[in-house]
Amino acid sequence: MPSISMHSASVPLFQKQLGAMLAWLDKAEAHAQARGFSPDNYLQLRLAPDMLPFVSQIRIAGDTAKGCVARLAGEEPPKFDDDETTFAQLRGRIQKTLDYIGSVPAAAIDGSESREIVLPMRHRDPLRFTGEVYLRHWALPNFYFHVTTAYALLRHAGVALGKGDYLAMG
Amino acid sequence: MPSISMHSASVPLFQKQLGAMLAWLDKAEAHAQARGFSPDNYLQLRLAPDMLPFVSQIRIAGDTAKGCVARLAGEEPPKFDDDETTFAQLRGRIQKTLDYIGSVPAAAIDGSESREIVLPMRHRDPLRFTGEVYLRHWALPNFYFHVTTAYALLRHAGVALGKGDYLAMG
Numbered sequence: 001m002p003s004i005s006m007h008s009a010s011v012p013l014f015q016k017q018l019g020a021m022l023a024w025l026d027k028a029e030a031h032a033q034a035r036g037f038s039p040d041n042y043l044q045l046r047l048a049p050d051m052l053p054f055v056s057q058i059r060i061a062g063d064t065a066k067g068c069v070a071r072l073a074g075e076e077p078p079k080f081d082d083d084e085t086t087f088a089q090l091r092g093r094i095q096k097t098l099d100y101i102g103s104v105p106a107a108a109i110d111g112s113e114s115r116e117i118v119l120p121m122r123h124r125d126p127l128r129f130t131g132e133v134y135l136r137h138w139a140l141p142n143f144y145f146h147v148t149t150a151y152a153l154l155r156h157a158g159v160a161l162g163k164g165d166y167l168a169m170g
Numbered sequence: 171m172p173s174i175s176m177h178s179a180s181v182p183l184f185q186k187q188l189g190a191m192l193a194w195l196d197k198a199e200a201h202a203q204a205r206g207f208s209p210d211n212y213l214q215l216r217l218a219p220d221m222l223p224f225v226s227q228i229r230i231a232g233d234t235a236k237g238c239v240a241r242l243a244g245e246e247p248p249k250f251d252d253d254e255t256t257f258a259q260l261r262g263r264i265q266k267t268l269d270y271i272g273s274v275p276a277a278a279i280d281g282s283e284s285r286e287i288v289l290p291m292r293h294r295d296p297l298r299f300t301g302e303v304y305l306r307h308w309a310l311p312n313f314y315f316h317v318t319t320a321y322a323l324l325r326h327a328g329v330a331l332g333k334g335d336y337l338a339m340g
Contacts, residue, residue, distance in 0.1 A: 003283050004302050009179050013306050047217075048325045113173050132174050136183050141337055144314030145321075152322050155218045167311055 020168035061146035062097035068139035190338035231316035232267035238309035
């Protein structure tokens with residue numbers, strides 16, 4: 001009987017959701033074309049003036065996923081430049097993230113429940129977790145936070161997305 | 171060595187996040203008092219006219235959590251009436267959800283990876299999953315979706331929440 005593992009509890013969730021986001025971008029682009037504005041205009045939208053803009057929500061969602069996969073596998077997460085200014089570059093960023101995540105073998109992630117994870121912080125001491133606590137109380141809630149905020153920004157901007165798009169239910 | 175299990179991958183995430191939401195409600199109530207409006211006014215806020223209001227986001231977040239815990243354990247989820255109209259009732263709803271989730275023994279949930287989960291749908295045939303697929307591609311993404319949308323509504327309304335409140339980092 002297959003049992004839940006650190007790989008099965010992380011990688012397929014990230015892959016499914018990042019794939020869903022690529023489809024949202026298609027719908028957002030079609031909405032922009034129909035309304036006659038550049039899809040690049042989405043990048044700086046914010047839900048509140050002190051929340052991060054759409055471009056950052058997309059970057060951080062992906063960075064949370066790749067950072068999680070890398071750290072659980074004991075690798076250094078690949079560093080991507082935060083320099084996207086166009087919709088096409090945003091799509092490329094998600095695709096690069098998917099490529100990296102798919103490249104890490106399941107066996108490198110499985111068994112990482114007790115691995116020590118050290119997370120560097122900008123303004124405080126690094127956070128230390130076991131692999132499983134890092135996955136469940138840091139990586140997953142952060143990942144879905146940024147994914148859902150990106151979704152909310154597109155909905156707020158009038159893009160016709162629904163729960164089926166969020167869940168990529170087909 | 172402790173290893174990830176169906177219980178450890180579900181219940182502690184729900185408990186932590188629902189507890190965090192109770193703390194957001196405290197901050198939202200203080201914000202309402204400082205500005206001189208009733209906190210009950212939050213209940214009908216929406217991010218877009220065709221998105222569900224705050225009260226529904228809170229209900230569905232909790233229902234997703236209790237439904238997941240119940241179904242993985244092979245129980246019928248307890249049914250709560252969707253009749254909250256006040257902030258105090260909303261708090262009670264979250265607390266009732268936490269009480270139920272905490273009452274289900276870990277042993278009833280562990281080992282549910284391959285259990286057949288049948289999810290009744292209002293407008294289509296029921297969805298069928300194995301326990302693990304249900305947890306990772308239905309319950310967790312849905313739960314965080316409604317949690318984050320509730321958070322976004324409070325941020326949009328001017329409540330001074332930050333990422334630390336979302337993650338309940340203390």
